Amino acid sequence: MVEKATSHRDILNRRQFVGLVGVSGAAALAGCTFGNNGGDGGGGENGRHTSYTNIIPKNMQWNPSNPSKLAEISGQVLFDAFAKYNFATSEFKPYAISDWEYGGNTFKMTIRDGLTWANGDDVTSADVATQLRIGLHTGETYADYTDSIETPDDKTVVMKFNSTINKKIVQFQILSGRFVRQKKSVFGEYLEKIKKNKKEGIRELQEFAWQEPIASGPFEFDSAGQQQLLLTLRDDHPDSKKINFGEYVFVYKDGNEAVQQALQNQTIDSAFSLFMPTRIVEELPDSVKQIQLPGNWGYGLVPNHSHRHAGDRAVRQAIQYVINRKQVMNNVSADSKQVPEIPIGIASSNQKQWLGDAMSSFETYGVDSSQTKKAAAVLKEAGYSKQGGTWTDKDGTAVKLPILVPSDWTDWNTATQTIVDQLTSFGFEATVDGRSFGNLQGNIWPNGDYAISAGGWLDGAPQGAYPYFSLHHQLVKNFRGFTYNYPAADQSRGGSRNDVTVPSRTGSGTMTVNPSKRLNEMATNTEEAKIKEIVVEQAWVTNQDLPMIPVLEKLEQTFLTAGDKWDIPKPDADVAQVRWANTWLPRMGEMKYTGN
Amino acid sequence: MQVKPTDSSSESASESIVTDGSGSKTSSFSFETSSSNIEVTWNERLRDFYEEFIYKPGLVAWDDRRTRIGAAIMFVYVSMGVIAWLGAWLGFYPEPTTNQAERGLQPFQTLDAPLGTTQSGEDVLAMAIHATPEMLIMVTAGGIFATGVAVLTGTLAGYKGGSVDRAVTSFSDVAMSIPGLPLIMVLAVVFRPRNPILIGILLTINYWAGLGRSIRSQVLTLREEPYVEASRTMGVSTRRILTKDIIPNLMPFVLVNFANAARYVVFASVGLYYLGILPSSVENWGLQLENAYTQAGALVGTGALYQLLVPMVSIMGIALSLILLAQGLDRVFNPRVRTRLAGESESVRSEETEESSKTEMMP
Numbered sequence: 001m002v003e004k005a006t007s008h009r010d011i012l013n014r015r016q017f018v019g020l021v022g023v024s025g026a027a028a029l030a031g032c033t034f035g036n037n038g039g040d041g042g043g044g045e046n047g048r049h050t051s052y053t054n055i056i057p058k059n060m061q062w063n064p065s066n067p068s069k070l071a072e073i074s075g076q077v078l079f080d081a082f083a084k085y086n087f088a089t090s091e092f093k094p095y096a097i098s099d100w101e102y103g104g105n106t107f108k109m110t111i112r113d114g115l116t117w118a119n120g121d122d123v124t125s126a127d128v129a130t131q132l133r134i135g136l137h138t139g140e141t142y143a144d145y146t147d148s149i150e151t152p153d154d155k156t157v158v159m160k161f162n163s164t165i166n167k168k169i170v171q172f173q174i175l176s177g178r179f180v181r182q183k184k185s186v187f188g189e190y191l192e193k194i195k196k197n198k199k200e201g202i203r204e205l206q207e208f209a210w211q212e213p214i215a216s217g218p219f220e221f222d223s224a225g226q227q228q229l230l231l232t233l234r235d236d237h238p239d240s241k242k243i244n245f246g247e248y249v250f251v252y253k254d255g256n257e258a259v260q261q262a263l264q265n266q267t268i269d270s271a272f273s274l275f276m277p278t279r280i281v282e283e284l285p286d287s288v289k290q291i292q293l294p295g296n297w298g299y300g301l302v303p304n305h306s307h308r309h310a311g312d313r314a315v316r317q318a319i320q321y322v323i324n325r326k327q328v329m330n331n332v333s334a335d336s337k338q339v340p341e342i343p344i345g346i347a348s349s350n351q352k353q354w355l356g357d358a359m360s361s362f363e364t365y366g367v368d369s370s371q372t373k374k375a376a377a378v379l380k381e382a383g384y385s386k387q388g389g390t391w392t393d394k395d396g397t398a399v400k401l402p403i404l405v406p407s408d409w410t411d412w413n414t415a416t417q418t419i420v421d422q423l424t425s426f427g428f429e430a431t432v433d434g435r436s437f438g439n440l441q442g443n444i445w446p447n448g449d450y451a452i453s454a455g456g457w458l459d460g461a462p463q464g465a466y467p468y469f470s471l472h473h474q475l476v477k478n479f480r481g482f483t484y485n486y487p488a489a490d491q492s493r494g495g496s497r498n499d500v501t502v503p504s505r506t507g508s509g510t511m512t513v514n515p516s517k518r519l520n521e522m523a524t525n526t527e528e529a530k531i532k533e534i535v536v537e538q539a540w541v542t543n544q545d546l547p548m549i550p551v552l553e554k555l556e557q558t559f560l561t562a563g564d565k566w567d568i569p570k571p572d573a574d575v576a577q578v579r580w581a582n583t584w585l586p587r588m589g590e591m592k593y594t595g596n
Numbered sequence: 597m598q599v600k601p602t603d604s605s606s607e608s609a610s611e612s613i614v615t616d617g618s619g620s621k622t623s624s625f626s627f628e629t630s631s632s633n634i635e636v637t638w639n640e641r642l643r644d645f646y647e648e649f650i651y652k653p654g655l656v657a658w659d660d661r662r663t664r665i666g667a668a669i670m671f672v673y674v675s676m677g678v679i680a681w682l683g684a685w686l687g688f689y690p691e692p693t694t695n696q697a698e699r700g701l702q703p704f705q706t707l708d709a710p711l712g713t714t715q716s717g718e719d720v721l722a723m724a725i726h727a728t729p730e731m732l733i734m735v736t737a738g739g740i741f742a743t744g745v746a747v748l749t750g751t752l753a754g755y756k757g758g759s760v761d762r763a764v765t766s767f768s769d770v771a772m773s774i775p776g777l778p779l780i781m782v783l784a785v786v787f788r789p790r791n792p793i794l795i796g797i798l799l800t801i802n803y804w805a806g807l808g809r810s811i812r813s814q815v816l817t818l819r820e821e822p823y824v825e826a827s828r829t830m831g832v833s834t835r836r837i838l839t840k841d842i843i844p845n846l847m848p849f850v851l852v853n854f855a856n857a858a859r860y861v862v863f864a865s866v867g868l869y870y871l872g873i874l875p876s877s878v879e880n881w882g883l884q885l886e887n888a889y890t891q892a893g894a895l896v897g898t899g900a901l902y903q904l905l906v907p908m909v910s911i912m913g914i915a916l917s918l919i920l921l922a923q924g925l926d927r928v929f930n931p932r933v934r935t936r937l938a939g940e941s942e943s944v945r946s947e948e949t950e951e952s953s954k955t956e957m958m959p
Binding site for chain 2: 414
């Protein structure tokens with residue numbers, strides 16, 4: 001299908017139209033295109049923001065319970081966030097949920113006044129409750145402690161928990177990254193089916209491709225073709241008046257490089273998240289501005305704990321000693337990455353805050369050096385020896401470490417190649433094994449069919465900023481379904497939530513703990529001292545046992561065009577420190593169209 | 597000429613010894629030996645072989661400028677291959693590794709990395725050089741496999757005819773009808789080949805089919821030639837007719853197609869490495885291109901364009917060399933030109949002399 005909105009312009013642009021039918025025709029067109037708010041009066045091509053998507057628009061769908069071809073960035077324009085986490089202030093800014101009240105074992109949310117769906121219906125508590133109730137069945141983390149979800153009135157939703165739950169965990173799990181997007185009139189029937197037959201109902205829900213979504217956000221779905229998705233401004237959203245352009249378009253770009261070129265040629269106005277090396281950033285036009293945000297996730301190595309060598313703690317520690325993290329960062333891009341000072345299950349920027357004085361007792365494994373002597377000592381103690389320049393185990397088998405990496409993830413490939421060279425020069429038989437992301441995610445990761453794989457070692461923004469989530473990610477249940485067979489991990493990740501024994505932090509003997517139980521204690525505790533004690537203890541487990549090997553942490557790169565076309569705030573302004581600025585700033589009236 | 601007793605394995609035996617069971621020996625008549633009972637030595641055979649298959653073709657080839665240029669370019673690649681091979685053993689020109697030199701160096705800034713470095717500090721020239729041995733092996737393996745199978749199936753089908761022809765032709769029709777690229781992609785994903793010989797064979801997995809059909813039609817004409825008829829009449833074995841009478845006459849065609857198949861392997865391997873379908877741990881110009889595009893952003897701005905140009909020139913050079921060699925070889929197997937240049941045709945020589953003297957006489 002050719003996009004309706006663009007096809008007529010190919011034949012007849014707005015100026016030609018004015019010339020042909022006069023002022024009344026122009027007024028009619030403006031009214032038709034922009035609704036009652038009228039946009040900038042410039043209309044047509046002039047009042048359009050163009051961004052990119054990496055899914056062919058015609059194939060996109062907007063049912064968040066169906067991971068296949070799920071539209072990510074356009075969904076953030078079509079739907080309203082519950083609240084927005086601001087990285088500058090470390091707080092949630094209310095949005096679709098205008099107010100919330102934490103009561104220990106309850107969480108009461110109030111829906112913003114005047115919020116409607118694109119078909120004219122009000123957004124009600126029944127809609128929000130439907131969405132949250134679906135989450136109880138589809139593995140949302142709050143399902144572990146939620147007893148019921150109630151709707152005392154049209155604008156209030158109350159979640160009741162089975163015990164007292166840590167306030168931060170509730171906020172991050174309920175408010176962050178959640179959008180008003182599963183309308184009861186569309187998704188209610190699936191919830192009913194799930195209640196009758198859970199397995200069959202979930203299957204049907206996960207197969208449902210919602211291709212003509214009903215928006216709750218300021219823009220609504222117009223059309224989707226092979227090359228672009230067109231969204232048009234609504235006139236009945238509370239923030240419509242703050243937006244002075246009538247169309248939000250997402251053009252399909254296949255891969256990082258295509259987006260880099262589009263930004264350089266200024267054929268797109270924004271890119272929500274993109275890896276761009278320093279050299280290319282420097283060559284961008286002056287009007288293109290970069291906003292950086294903590295990624296709270298990044299490139300690391302996920303060892304398969306059932307593998308003969310990667311499953312051996314001594315080998316994992318040797319790998320961590322050999323990796324020169326700063327060299328890897330410099331090879332990839334020093335501007336968009338940072339390195340964790342100590343490899344643990346806590347994001348780099350939060351390590352000092354949580355560990356305090358205890359930090360000095362943790363092993364750094366060498367931030368900016370390959371500590372080959374220490375690596376050799378660890379291996380020798382575990383019975384390995386070097387023969388003919390290659391490390392071999394007790395049986396004389398060479399330590400082979402093929403590292404899987406998504407072949408089209410540019411920065412990850414550079415990082416992997418650097419690590420492979422470092423490991424090879426140390427004496428491991430390391431190789432890069434690039435596969436398609438789809439193949440990795442579909443078969444290889446879930447089946448645990450690897451020795452070591454490149455993978456994210458943190459839980460991602462914003463919740464990755466809170467240690468519960470990042471520790472849980474490393475020790476119990478990671479995302480993307482890596483079956484890494486860590487004994488302490490969840491059954492779905494090949495573990496059995498077993499105890500782990502590591503050297504004691506006091507310097508002598510060992511300590512045995514159950515990460516799963518301890519993190520559960522943290523989730524149901526409100527006492528700060530107790531929470532901190534568990535964080536330090538579990539961070540120590542990750543530091544010693546290395547369930548995952550942290551290497552880099554990502555700084556997200558968002559690009560916006562300013563210049564004489566768009567009026568935007570400074571990149572480091574607080575209002576822009578959200579995921580993602582190009583979808584949030586228009587709602588705040590902070591991204592205005594000024595072009596001709 | 598030295599006379600040497602014939603060994604029993606010699607195919608050109610002057611006589612064969614048959615025992616009748618009583619221990620007495622009888623001599624049986626052999627058609628081939630009726631004219632002469634003198635055996636040629638190995639030295640003479642080698643000399644003949646050298647004369648016929650190396651010296652004369654070489655003379656003809658060298659007379660053609662295209663072959664000379666093609667051979668010179670190929671010599672450069674073989675030298676690169678040797679440097680890389682020696683480099684691996686002796687550390688002569690080390691294999692590319694990350695951080696072997698300063699990151700992002702432009703070309704011609706330092707002798708440590710004459711063609712610059714990647715953003716990970718890998719020597720771009722070393723990357724190009726160390727991709728060469730595997731590429732040459734891959735190209736040779738692919739070329740030999742494709743032409744070998746094509747010659748085998750084409751000659752067998754063309755000469756034997758009948759049901760053998762029908763069976764072999766049907767088989768090659770099936771192979772030809774399978775879309776090459778998707779087949780290779782599937783096989784590459786399933787087998788993840790890393791050995792360059794295997795990759796070469798994989799890339800030409802159904803390339804032979806079309807060539808085999810062409811060879812079959814050549815054989816169909818050759819089998820009617822009088823000398824082949826004569827061999828058949830004398831009861832010479834099929835294997836011998838094929839190897840002595842048919843295949844040598846196909847060689848021009850085969851060698852030209854060998855060069856074309858080799859060129860196909862270069863482009864196919866580069867394409868598949870570029871697409872990330874072949875495993876990424878093997879050095880290859882396609883991978884270098886892919887790295888330049890995806891990791892260095894060589895098409896965004898001009899700062900990293902050199903990383904794209906070096907593998908491009910490498911690919912173009914070897915392809916050009918193979919094209920020129922193929923064209924030159926075509927000339928080698930043109931009998932008229934070959935005889936003339938090898939100095940065996942008096943008539944041609946006299947024609948040439950006349951022509952040249954005429955030219956000289958012109959005012």
